[in-house]
Amino acid sequence: MAPEIRCKGTTRDGKRCKAPPRLVDPSTGFCLSHDPQRRETLQNAAQQGGKAMARRLRTQRLDDEDLPPLDCPHAAAAWLEIIGRSVATGRLSNRDADAVTRAVREWLKAHDAGEVADQVEGLKTQLAEIKSGLRKTTTMEVVK
Ligand SMILES: [Zn+2]
Numbered sequence: 001m002a003p004e005i006r007c008k009g010t011t012r013d014g015k016r017c018k019a020p021p022r023l024v025d026p027s028t029g030f031c032l033s034h035d036p037q038r039r040e041t042l043q044n045a046a047q048q049g050g051k052a053m054a055r056r057l058r059t060q061r062l063d064d065e066d067l068p069p070l071d072c073p074h075a076a077a078a079w080l081e082i083i084g085r086s087v088a089t090g091r092l093s094n095r096d097a098d099a100v101t102r103a104v105r106e107w108l109k110a111h112d113a114g115e116v117a118d119q120v121e122g123l124k125t126q127l128a129e130i131k132s133g134l135r136k137t138t139t140m141e142v143v144k
Pocket residue numbers: 007008009010017018019030031032033034
């Protein structure tokens with residue numbers, strides 16, 4: 001059995017880092033947050049004015065719970081707002097944002113089509129009621 005690899009880094013309060021062995025890089029002996037090489041990369045990126053890049057390395061991707069269920073046009077608007085904010089803060093790439101925006105637009109189109117179909121059904125029912133009403137009126141007038 002391979003010996004358990006523990007991170008060589010220490011936490012802010014001076015204790016040994018408790019990162020699980022699967023997060024420790026065997027070649028460096030450090031976990032991701034204590035890896036000096038990675039820290040340097042982050043610092044260089046920031047120093048070179050690549051702050052956006054460093055932020056991208058640090059920030060997490062969008063999670064499922066970040067987005068409300070897509071079940072009404074208001075939710076679709078919320079999605080677009082979140083996508084815009086995520087692109088602006090570097091949480092989402094332009095490419096991913098494009099793909100999600102396209103999906104939301106398709107959903108809206110499908111939703112609108114469903115709404116229109118429902119409205120047409122409603123109008124058909126109303127028309128049938130009006131027609132039968134007219135027939136009754138006509139009949140009554142004929143009777144008069
Ligand atoms: Zn560590």
